[in-house]
Amino acid sequence: MLTSSSENPSLQYLQDKHPRLCIFPVPSSPLHTLLIYRPPNCKNSLVNSKGKRTLPTMPPVISMPLPICLIENVEGNKLVVNKEAEKILLAISQPVVVIAIIGKYRTGKSYLMNKLAGSKTGFALGSSIQSKTKGIWMWCVPHPQNSGQTLILLDTEGLGDVEKGDCKNDAWIFSLAVLLSSAFVFNSLGTIDQQSMEQLHYVTELTKLIKLKSTEKKENTGEYKRFFPSFTWCVRDFTLLLEKDGKEITEDEYLLSSLEPKKGTDKLAKNYNLPRECILHFFHTHKCFVFDRPATKKKLQILETLEENELDEEFVKQAGKFYSYMISNSRVKTLEGGTEVTGRMLAVLTDSYVKAIQSGTVPCMENAVLALAEIENTGALQDALSKYECEMNKRVQRFPTETQQEFLNMHIECEKEAIKVFLGRSLNDKDQKYQRKMKEKIDNKMNEFSARNEKASRDLCRKLLQELSVTMENNVMAGEYSVPGGHKKYIMEKLRVMEAYNVRPGKGMKALEVIQEYMNEKKDIEAAIIQADETLTEKERQLAEERAQTENAERERQIMEQNNRDLQQSMEDQNRSFEQHKKMLMERMEQDRKMMQQQNELVISQKLKEQEMMMKAGFEDKIASLQEEIRALRNPPKSSCIVL
Known part of the structure; x- marks a missing residue:
């Protein structure tokens, strides 16, 4: 059960000062709290009828006062997802921008991540040679520029920690940072040279650490650029002048020149070129920042307590540029086709990747997305069904409807809202398997509501007849009609x-x-009255009975006509429903196609730059391969047909 902030005076003070800020401590983790801001236009009460705190139905903006470990590094070699952190992610229904940082331990990674969180403290900085961050730590904060998004910061344990003694563990931390992030930051000291490239040797093993597809024996490595994050290299304690051939260059030009391959086919050239080619080949965007030393060696030990005016002026300026760039340019994490990842989806992906590693297999992006699709599509189906029921229940007060068509119009309106909900959450629904299930279940629910509508009509009509026929019923009981005339x-x-x-x-x-x-119920009564009326001749009795039969037959004919009309309307409604599903699905597919096209254009632009660099270096074989990849991106396979 979610508990009140009244148990903690500090949280209670915060609650009193900001009444729209709802505070929920994380169970069994007293240092971590969910801060949920309820926007002014959110009318849902956070207190139910029993006085218990409840979460609003509007997607909450979740913030955490402190980071929490997302993936624990147990005993230095076993990775485990922290269940409390997983709960926090599962509560985030907004799209997420995920920035991960990695690098050698004690290079100041945590300072940059705290800067992105808008805080001086949070991620442990450490002031000794001992690595402070173990595993991968997570900090979720509202995106400072985009209100509909959540910013998730991932700080990783330092590579090459001598206390750990397991380079394979470093490789998995590196690959998880790549898999989970939409923006990947590599942090190093000094300059971009061969030594710093050697720290990045994990990038050369990514095809061994991560699989895109589960079936292909040989993967198209060009596809990695589509799925992998952007790449930003932060060079700390940089002391050189940004010059090349006597001319001033930018930080980005410095990075690209450092990534230029060397001509040659010997082992030295291959070892030199491999990490550079991988950085160019795997990541779709490349950015560089160089930083002066932030303060004197003595002050570095108390860095998180220092004010900005106590830090090196150039360092502060660069840190500001880094913050502005990362916040403005880091995109929402997406899957194939441009599907935006929510916190809930990121939790499922994290669990899938870590389980794969722990089972001794290589994390496969396709398998993880398939597992995610099962969960999301099942959830989408349930959400859509709930939406349909909710919308129909709002209209129940209008029951009974005067006509079948009026009811079917209600159904179509509510089904449309349900389809929106389904398509908004569904993921990779092959052959519309789940959408067909949704239609089937909604049709069943429609039948239930139709039965309620009919029952409402029957109940109202019977009650009305009972009220209108009180005099007639009393007269029958009193024998008023069993007399002549x-x-x-x-x-x-x-x-x-x-x-x-x-x-x-x-x-x-x-x-x-x-x-x-x-009238059928009263048929025998009327027949008895006819026979009892001595004033009627035999001919008149016969005519009276025939008239009653004619009236009965006419009503039966009218009922049959109405039933036929209702059946025809129901059939037309099924066609209308199918067309509505088809139309909305095609609109969604067109959106996906445009997103894929945008994704492809971004990848093509980066591959053209990569091709230009290879041309300068004279790698003809690599140019041909790149041209083939560019052709494939410009002519993607057509989407599967609709089988609804």
């Missing part, structure tokens, strides 16, 4: 009841059937 009196009263019944509006679509059932 009684049949005429009975017919007059029956006509009065039927006329009053027919002119009463809002009876619903079962009005004819109910009056017919009512």
Whole structure:
């Protein structure tokens, strides 16, 4: 159960000062708290009828006062997902921008991540040679520029920690940072040279550490650029002048020149070129920042307590540029086709990748997305069904509807809202398997609501007839009609009841059937009255019975016509429903196609730059391979057809 902030005076003070800030401590983790801001236009109460705190239905903006370990490094070689951190991610329904940083331990990674969080403290900085961050730590904060997004910062344990003694563990931390992030930051000291490239040797092993597809024996490595994050290299304690051939260059030009391959086919050239080619080949965007030393060696030990005016001016300036760039340019994490990843989806992906590593297999992006799709599509189906029920329940007060068409129009409106919900969450729904399930379940729910609508009509009509026929029923019981001339009196009263019944509006679509059932119930009574009326001749009795039969047959004919009309309308509604599903699905597929096209254009632009660098270096074989990849991106396979 979510607990109140009243148990903690500091949190209570915060609650009092900011009434729209709802505070939920994380169970079994007293240092971590969910801060959920309820926007002014969110009308949902956070206190239910029993006085218990409840989460609003509007997607909350979740913030954490402190980071929490997302992936624990147990005993230096075993990776485990922290369940409390997983709960926090599962509560985030917004798209997420994920920035991960990695690098050798004690290079100041945590300072940059705290800067992105808008804080001086949070991620442990450490002031000794001992690495402070173990595993991967997570900090979720509202995106400072985009209100509909959550910024997730991932700080990784330092590579090459001598206390750990397991380079394979470093490789998995590196690959997880790549898999989970939409923006990847590599942090190093000094300059971009061969030594710093050697720290990045994990990038040369990515094809061994990460698989894109589960079936292909040989993967198209060009596809990695589509799925992998952007790449930013932060060079700390940089002391050189940014010059090349006597001319001033930018930081980005410095990075690209450092990534230029050397001509040659010997082992030295291959070892030199491999990490550079991998950085160019795997990551879709490349950015560089160089930083002066932030302060004197003595002050570095108390860095998180220093004010900006106590730090080196150039360092502060560069840190500001780094912050602005990363916040403005880091994109929402996406899957194939441009599907935006939410916190909930990131939790599932994290669990899938870590389980794969722990089982001794290589994390496969396709398998992880398939597992995610099962969860998301099942959730999308349930969300859509709940939306349909919710929307129909809002309209139940309008039951009974006067006609079947009026009810079907309600159904179509509510189904449209349900389809929106489904398509907004569904992922990789092959052959529309889940959408077809959704339609089937909504049709079943429609039948339930249709039965409720019919019952409402029947109940209302029976109650109305009961009220209108009180006099007639009393007269029958008193024998008022079992006298000479009684049949005429009975017919007059029956006509009065039927006329009053027919002119009463809002009876619903079962009005004819109910009056017919009512008259059938009274058939024997009327026959007895006819026989008891001594004033009637045999001919008149016969005519009276025939008239009653004719009236009954006419009502049966009208009921049959109405049922046929309703059946025809239901069939037309099924066609209308199918077309609605098809239309909205095609709109979604067109959006996906445009997103894929944008994704492809970005990758093509980067591959053209890569091709230009290879041309300068004279790598003809690599140019041909790149040209083939560019052709494939410009002519992607067509989307699968709709099979609804």
